[in-house]
Amino acid sequence: MIRSELIQKLSEENPHLFQRDVERIVNTIFDEIIEAMAKGDRVELRGFGAFSVKKRDARAGRNPRTGESVAVDQKHVPFFKTGKLLRDRLNGG
Amino acid sequence: MGEKTLTRMDLSEAVYNSVGLSRNESAQLVESVLQHMSDALVSGETVKISSFGTFSVRAKTARVGRNPKTGEEVPIHPRRVLTFRPSHLMKDRVAAGNKR
Numbered sequence: 001m002i003r004s005e006l007i008q009k010l011s012e013e014n015p016h017l018f019q020r021d022v023e024r025i026v027n028t029i030f031d032e033i034i035e036a037m038a039k040g041d042r043v044e045l046r047g048f049g050a051f052s053v054k055k056r057d058a059r060a061g062r063n064p065r066t067g068e069s070v071a072v073d074q075k076h077v078p079f080f081k082t083g084k085l086l087r088d089r090l091n092g093g
Numbered sequence: 094m095g096e097k098t099l100t101r102m103d104l105s106e107a108v109y110n111s112v113g114l115s116r117n118e119s120a121q122l123v124e125s126v127l128q129h130m131s132d133a134l135v136s137g138e139t140v141k142i143s144s145f146g147t148f149s150v151r152a153k154t155a156r157v158g159r160n161p162k163t164g165e166e167v168p169i170h171p172r173r174v175l176t177f178r179p180s181h182l183m184k185d186r187v188a189a190g191n192k193r
Contacts, residue, residue: 001140029126039190042096049175
């Protein structure tokens with residue numbers, strides 16, 4: 001399923017809404033999650049999962065092609081943990 | 094760096110502010126989005142949201158696990174797990190936003 005298919009399903013279920021409003025709604029939801037994580041906040045969607053930010057320490061990396069050692073700075077990366085309900089549903093629960 | 098936790102309520106509020114819908118309807122739309130994504134994943138589909146990320150379902154085979162406390166062997170049944178791969182845009186925004 002891709003973004004446009006999601007928008008289409010929602011439009012079919014909500015015939016009273018303009019498609020461009022449905023697009024806006026879907027974009028708002030995903031943008032809001034990214035914005036929250038950019039601020040270092042968590043987004044917890046019970047039953048679905050939780051988005052959070054994890055810190056990766058600085059480390060000495062290596063260029064796999066040349067074997068040359070390079071310094072990798074500390075950074076923050078997005079992380080998603082599947083919610084219990086969805087995890088159970090994936091396994092026939 | 095913030096330490097707030099956003100929930101469905103915050104997402105509904107953002108939807109409410111972006112389109113002229115009632116709060117109730119905004120909340121229902123947030124719920125529908127999550128429901129459609131979940132249903133697709135449960136049916137084994139990959140959910141790919143451009144500039145956000147990709148959720149995919151992977152099958153794990155059975156293996157023998159061990160209770161770390163007792164050392165007892167326990168069978169771990171084959172199961173399906175969900176993985177999320179963030180888009181470049183998300184990674185860049187998160188990295189830039191949390192830099193100090």
